Amino acid sequence: MSVTVLLFASYADALGAPSVSVDLPPEATVADVLADIARRPGAQLLPARPLVAVNQRYAATTTRVSAGDEIALIPPVAGG
């Protein structure tokens, strides 16, 4: 299956796009998404374990990912 991963702020700059499409095996988890991202050009500018949100909630690396989920990498937040 394929999922879209949203990128923001410094992460979008690092990977050169506001989102990327990631191919995943069935029964994939957030860790699989991160492993794919880590192989891409520019990913060396990201921390080893960036925060991830699945369907607009912070998720663990073990969180399951399904087709249609809204996945996002969350750079260090700086609101306020």
Add this chain to the structure above:
Amino acid sequence: MSVTVLLFASYADALGAPSVSVDLPPEATVADVLADIARRPGAQLLPARPLVAVNQRYAATTTRVSAGDEIALIPPVAGG
């Protein structure tokens, strides 16, 4: 000498006037002012030692009082 003592809020209500004139001996102190006030009708509604300001500053009972000083009794404050 004679000084005017300003009264406010519940103290003005108690003594029935916004100010009273007090006759004092030379070299008088705040304690002399309070002793005079305590003898007046309505003074039983005041605390034994009301706060006093002399020339718009909080004063001790030992503070000297001179002719022309601005003297005031200060009820419990309730600003804010």
Add this chain to the structure above:
Amino acid sequence: MNAARLVRDPIDAAALVREVSAPSYGAILLFLGVVREVNDGRGVTGIEYSAYEAMAHRELEAIAAEATDRFVSSGVVIVHRLGELALEEASVGIAVAHGHRDEAYALSRWVIEELKRRVPIWKREHYVDGTREWVDPANRLVEVSP
């Protein structure tokens, strides 16, 4: 900067914020004390504030100056209203500004506590039953003078 005023017209929140603003500040905090419908279980319809005006103004100015001395590079504006206030109207407005929020919160708190401790202002609450009473926040018993 610091400033302090006694006023009879409604307190303008936006104007206080503008007045305390400057490019060196990262945090602004506005405290408003407002007339509420209940105090100590009694229904309140309004509050009348009065003051020993000359001394109250002097004390407010002293508090504002002491505040900006204690918290270096800060701004403080204190406004206290006098007269008859209706429910939801602000009796006091304290706008403070600082580079950082920790200091802004500490500063705001310090100012309101000092104001309540020492500024000669009094309030008489008007109750739903038509009675009026001077408020003693410390609930000190009125002692009989000897």
Add this chain to the structure above:
Amino acid sequence: MNAARLVRDPIDAAALVREVSAPSYGAILLFLGVVREVNDGRGVTGIEYSAYEAMAHRELEAIAAEATDRFVSSGVVIVHRLGELALEEASVGIAVAHGHRDEAYALSRWVIEELKRRVPIWKREHYVDGTREWVDPANRLVEVSP
């Protein structure tokens, strides 16, 4: 009551105060985070705020709801601005109200700390030398992925 919004227009301090007001409150506190001219010793000319908007809005609403749960009988309105901000403009406005000031201060502080901890909003500072940089408040070193 509680409410939370992301906006692109300037934050209206007086409107936030009005929105959070009610006759049961005795203390209102408005916190404004504003763009300052210096950050970590560098001259700043403006800040650009961006967000993962859907999630940021959801988190802001969750914080406002949790705040009014933690502090019974309180009001909370949170507004965060996005886009290009000039010096002295407010990026965030948090209006809280409670019967008493102790709770109002605690509530205000809790909301801003939660907001800074978890709401997916980012800022890029523009410096006097013409450069721009994303701000990492924790100053975490950017680690190289394995």
